[in-house]
Amino acid sequence: MRDPGLPSLDQLRVFIAVIDHGGFAHAARALHRTQSVISYTIANLEEQLNIELLDRSKRKPVLTEAGKALLADARAVSLKVDGMRARAKALSAGLEAEVSVVVDVMYSTCKLVRILHAFQTEFPTVAMRLRTEALGAVTQLVLEQQCHIGISGWMPGTPDIIERQSCGYVTMVPVAAPGHPLAQIAGIIPSTVLREHTQLVLTDRSTLTQGQDFGVLALRDWRLGDLSSKHALLRSGIGWGNMPVEFVQWDLDAGRLVQLHISEGSAFSFPLYVIRRGDEEPGPATRWLMQQFLEQAQPGAPLPKHDLRPAPAAGDPARPPPPGLTAPSPISLRRR
Numbered sequence: 001m002r003d004p005g006l007p008s009l010d011q012l013r014v015f016i017a018v019i020d021h022g023g024f025a026h027a028a029r030a031l032h033r034t035q036s037v038i039s040y041t042i043a044n045l046e047e048q049l050n051i052e053l054l055d056r057s058k059r060k061p062v063l064t065e066a067g068k069a070l071l072a073d074a075r076a077v078s079l080k081v082d083g084m085r086a087r088a089k090a091l092s093a094g095l096e097a098e099v100s101v102v103v104d105v106m107y108s109t110c111k112l113v114r115i116l117h118a119f120q121t122e123f124p125t126v127a128m129r130l131r132t133e134a135l136g137a138v139t140q141l142v143l144e145q146q147c148h149i150g151i152s153g154w155m156p157g158t159p160d161i162i163e164r165q166s167c168g169y170v171t172m173v174p175v176a177a178p179g180h181p182l183a184q185i186a187g188i189i190p191s192t193v194l195r196e197h198t199q200l201v202l203t204d205r206s207t208l209t210q211g212q213d214f215g216v217l218a219l220r221d222w223r224l225g226d227l228s229s230k231h232a233l234l235r236s237g238i239g240w241g242n243m244p245v246e247f248v249q250w251d252l253d254a255g256r257l258v259q260l261h262i263s264e265g266s267a268f269s270f271p272l273y274v275i276r277r278g279d280e281e282p283g284p285a286t287r288w289l290m291q292q293f294l295e296q297a298q299p300g301a302p303l304p305k306h307d308l309r310p311a312p313a314a315g316d317p318a319r320p321p322p323p324g325l326t327a328p329s330p331i332s333l334r335r336r
Helices: 009-021 024-031 035-049 065-093 109-122 136-143 227-236 245-254 284-296
Strands: 098-104 127-133 149-152 162-176 199-202 221-224 241-244 268-277
Touching: 009 024, 009 035, 009 065, 024 035, 098 136, 098 284, 109 127, 109 284, 127 136, 136 149, 136 162, 136 268, 149 284, 162 245, 162 284, 199 227, 199 241, 221 227, 227 241, 227 245, 241 245, 268 284
Parallel strands: 098 127, 098 149, 199 221
Antiparallel strands: 149 268, 162 241, 162 268
């Protein structure tokens, strides 16, 4: 038996496309080639490797056992080459014209504003595109290359191409309005009681977390796509739910919300990560921004200088300004 030949990068990518797009015809459309060219390329690859990669006896080509093993190698080679090309592009292009970031709604607004003020000072010529999303929608925007980096919780089933670095956590607490029935219960609230009351749950628009629930305990729930709407409904007494403690601390202090003591725990940590695609090399401004998010998670990081707690509702007592703080100037994220 002769030794396997040396496949080309194009052959490997055609092989990957056939599997990812579900057949020769779909791969041909995705790669803007004819179906005969796709079939010929796969046949040549099999001839070079001296092995059958696809079982063509069925309507849709299926990987052989050997094909399954070699597909992982083909993906690894393709990713390595893409990473090398991305690194070369970043090195030759210099500073980016624009940086795009998507941040989970749970991330501290105070920290985010502090980082963006510093970014504007450090890179005045670089435009910023900022988006906020929830749960899997953050990862999906990075995966689809709509954003360079993201700040996200880690979602189950995240593709291997997404790389992550820990950047701290958010403390979540279960809360309800003081007039809510759960707030009237002294001591630990059993799960059986908790499940009988409507829970307000944050959801997202991505397919990565479709059909999955995170922290849902009640038999009845309302799904909300916006953290501010959830906050308003909690204060109105419609239901109970988990919220970042930074977001509701002013309400807890003023008695507009009550922290619930439930059997599952009265607080929990929501870990956060800086994520990016592993086949893309970040430019200088993006790398600097990633480092700022990582440093905010380190012990001794400077506290935010801006008071960004939710504004008091009509009739609420005036909020005393934090010691030594002045009102921040508006942020402009447009290119200078």
